[in-house]
Amino acid sequence: MSLRHAVLGMLSVTSCTGYELTQWFDSSLQHAWHASHSQIYPELARLEAEGLAEVVEEGARRSKTYAVTDAGREELKRWLMETEPNRAQRNETALRWFLVFRLDPDDRRAALERELEFVEAAAAQRRALTEQLDAEGKTGGFRPVLDLAARVDPAMIGWLRDQIEATKTE
Amino acid sequence: MSLRHAVLGMLSVTSCTGYELTQWFDSSLQHAWHASHSQIYPELARLEAEGLAEVVEEGARRSKTYAVTDAGREELKRWLMETEPNRAQRNETALRWFLVFRLDPDDRRAALERELEFVEAAAAQRRALTEQLDAEGKTGGFRPVLDLAARVDPAMIGWLRDQIEATKTE
DNA sequence: TAACGCATGTAATACGTTACATGATTCT
DNA sequence: AGAATCATGTAACGTATTACATGCGTTA
The missing domain is CATH 1.20.1280 (Monooxygenase)
Structure with a gap:
């Protein structure tokens, strides 16, 4: 499961809303990673529940800006350094x-x-x-x-x- | 759904058993496409049911060698030439x-x-x-x-x- | 004859996509 | 006021992985 780490990683680049993440995955990052909002919103909720991300701002139209927490950065580092990449992927x-x-x-x-x-x-x-x-x-x-x-x-x-x-x- | 076309394509290169296909997907083709036997066997059965592949030989250990049919080659050509590639894939x-x-x-x-x-x-x-x-x-x-x-x-x-x-x- | 590799299959679970659904704000 | 876009969410369905399960044939 690395949708989680894709989201965590993007949040570590810059805090943003689920909507902005969705656009990112749809545009500049589309060839490296793609995910639709129906996956992203539940994942953000899970990350928050587990203390890896937090809501830092609530804006217009019920929007929530998420940021990665220290625990989230730790998890991202652990994933990058200690887990074996899955190289058997479809192209x-x-x-x-x-x-x-x-x-x-x-x-x-x-x-x-x-x-x-x-x-x-x-x-x-x-x-x-x-x-x-x-x-x-x-x-x-x-x-x-x-x-x-x-x-x-x-x-x-x-x-x-x-x-x-x-x-x-x- | 292009597992179907990966299987059909490989059969069009050479007729083989599900086991051989699995090995192929696990080794030389692993970075372009991967699939495990639990997907391959049911897919071969479906392809046969739909007339896109056929069993051309039954060998030792209940093994079945599949070959692509003319309808299968047609379908492969249609997929390659008429369907829009899905370029939003994960890497x-x-x-x-x-x-x-x-x-x-x-x-x-x-x-x-x-x-x-x-x-x-x-x-x-x-x-x-x-x-x-x-x-x-x-x-x-x-x-x-x-x-x-x-x-x-x-x-x-x-x-x-x-x-x-x-x-x-x- | 026991262990190993060949060969096939199904079941349970996890993950991803598509479709459905709703409300808030801005622009014309 | 109506249309477009922002913004979030859930439900249904399809696909993929992992685990379970079994039997055949060869080799030590």
């Missing part, structure tokens, strides 16, 4: 890119072109975000990690292009 | 590499060193597999995909090394 993109070789060249090209389109759009989006963060003076050593998660590695774009070319001479 | 490695920046430099170095060790071992393992496949004369354009799934890209290894160095001067 639909990798599965599709693997299985696309079962298609005949024309169909494969069509499928790969769609992937290339998506990956290039993701790369452009991430470049824009990076430039914006740089302009704001925020450097974050972790940005390549998000590229990794979003599979916008330049080598992968090159690989997709090569595979598309290859379908034309088969 | 515990990316989450951890992102959250590790919440740790102080010493703890962070320890955590990153463990990751580097794992990634280097995975890279070595994959190199060995590649050499073996090359020796057998099997080329597979999809191998970089498995690297992607296993997150053993050389750029990532370099990034981990850089981050470890950075903790030493903080």
Whole structure:
């Protein structure tokens, strides 16, 4: 169960409401982690009940801002340092890119072109975000990690292009 | 639901038993897709009931070898070409590499060193597999995909090394 | 013949997604 | 006042993991 640690970790970056967490998981973090509000709100309630997070502010529209407690930071550290990462996770993109070789060249090209389109759009989006963060003076050593998660590695774009070319001479 | 298509896809590569599929999902394919036998056997039964796969051989120890049918190949093609990939998937490695920046430099170095060790071992393992496949004369354009799934890209290894160095001067 | 690995299956529980449901505030 | 968005919550359903359970075939 690491939805708990994803939430705890995000709260340790900055205190926020369940709604803001949901948006975060839906947008900038979407390729690394995704969770819907119906999971997030109950998890926040559980974290509070167990003393790992606390409500630090109640605002408009019944909104509650949560912050991580010392016990929560301890738990996050314990998870990061002492638990074995679960590396056997599903990656639909990798599965599709693997299985696309079962298609005949024309169909494969069509499928790969769609992937290339998506990956290039993701790369452009991430470049824009990076430039914006740089302009704001925020450097974050972790940005390549998000590229990794979003599979916008330049080598992968090159690989997709090569595979598309290859379908034309088969 | 794409466990179904993972199974169908693997059967389209080569006919095999549920046990062999389980091993495949546990070993060479583990970073792209994982599933345990308790999911695989019922799914094979459902695929057979729906005419997407069929039992082509019954061997020792009650074993059943399944093969994909024409309808199954159609369905696989439909999935690959017509359905929108689910790109909002969880990646515990990316989450951890992102959250590790919440740790102080010493703890962070320890955590990153463990990751580097794992990634280097995975890279070595994959190199060995590649050499073996090359020796057998099997080329597979999809191998970089498995690297992607296993997150053993050389750029990532370099990034981990850089981050470890950075903790030493903080 | 006992132990081990092959091979399959089901049951209980945990987790995740989708759909349903409601109220508060802001904007037009 | 009505529409849109903010903000939270629960219920129903589907999927995944873990634990339980069994039998066949080979090897020591």
